[in-house]
Amino acid sequence: MLTLDQLSELKNLVVERHEDGVWIVRLNRPNKRNALDIATIDELVDLFSSAPRLGAAAIVLTGEGDHFCAGLDLVEHHQADRSPADFMHVCLRWHEAFNKMEYGGVPVIAALTGAVVGGGLELASAAHIRVADASTYFALPEGQRGLFTGGGATIRVADLVGKARMVDMMLTGRVYQGQEAVEIGLAQYRVEGSSFDKALDLARRAAENLPLTNFAICSAISHMQNMSPLDAAYAESVVAGVVNTQTDARARLEAFANKTAARIRPDS
Template sequence: MIEKIFSVPKLEYMQCERRSNLLLVTLDRAAKRNALDRQFIEELFELFSAVEGSDVRAVVVTANGDHFCAGLDLVEHHREDRSATDFMHICRRWHAAFERIQHCGVPVIGALKGAVVGGGLELASSFHIRVADPTTYFALPEGQRGIFTGGGATVRVARMVGEARMMDMMLTGRVYTGEEAVSVGLCQYLVPTDQCLAKAIGIAEKAAENPPLSNFAITSGIGHIGNMPSTDAFFAEAFIAGITNTQPASKERLEAFANKSAPKTLLVPQE
């Protein structure tokens, strides 16, 4: 497979920094708590379209300001007085952008803080791993605002926390923070405030050491398999394993393992 060299598209709401084989993406609309409007969604779509098939091995997404993302830009939504058809098509663009993130072919790690609310949680749920700090809070306040999720929460967030818990969040405005957020699956790591970005980068660096085909199979294959009936899922798993487990990189690493020359790669819990 011929890789393209990653080229940063024109962006107004994000900053990109290349760090070796990693890409650090910073949401940069702090004055609006990084709320997502139509342009922001288009920029996400363009950015992760550029990542797909490129020489980027992992992406870390963080944010400027005190909040990761406060969700849909409600001011824009109210001002434009959208019709049902208008908003349906906007939702489909959100779906397309977040699908690009989830299936861009490389691990995407989120370094979260402050509000991860509504559409912000939908954005974060398209990442493969989420790291939170003590300021991070997760919520789906759509019920109190008289609206409904439109960026994929009914699929991704419901998978993470379960349908009943998601309904509770929407109906009552329940907020999850800290260890409780980890325990229900909204994030995988909780670290001190000044360590969140470093932790996310460390995870991305670790994942980037894997063969690209293996990371592609993990980050895209598992999500697609989860959409299938079990018989089809078993077939797809076998097909993906057949291709991935016989790639040259796998043969080299298995040979090193057999010869006891492979480096230890397991993450050992710290005392």
């Protein structure tokens, strides 16, 4: 578990904390297109384990330089000459990092640029919201590398785009970008300008929500997706019972009842 002071000591992540509770987390290996070595994965585990307890209200995850993340550091993997058991434990550590993101209860908005490839797509798919820009492209080139996904693509990417599209991406090296990537579910937003600016705006909006509400949205929904419909209905009722009667919500409900709350309208 990290302390606030230890956030500045991370080597492969740069963390910037804002007064409104929004954190900016940058992958900081631009010379490697922010490829994920085991040291970076360890830092991701530490950071996302600690963020909820250190007051993070929302997190923008991005990469330093032109690329979000090019996936597994293949040079490190090649040089390590790992045994099957060794690499199995590497994969389990990846799963731990990405599970901390998805289930941690803090909204994570990924600002995507350039390569979102292989393990980089697995990382992005663990975020709650993904924003792409004009440079962003998505791929799972494991088939061409003689590899197989090990960081959750069979769970999260397949859930986003469907089994058939994921198999196609891996078998043929198909690359998605532009509006097509949004339409199939790889990102929720595509902007012509800065994906970071859009992601920061979304993070600030999310940070205005009550923490318990955000925790439920960013944790309970994922858990419920793993349940049978009957179990999910029960769990949803329990979570709603806790969240919808929280004391901190009373002022917001009163504003709605008094017609002083902001109205929900489509963007003009």
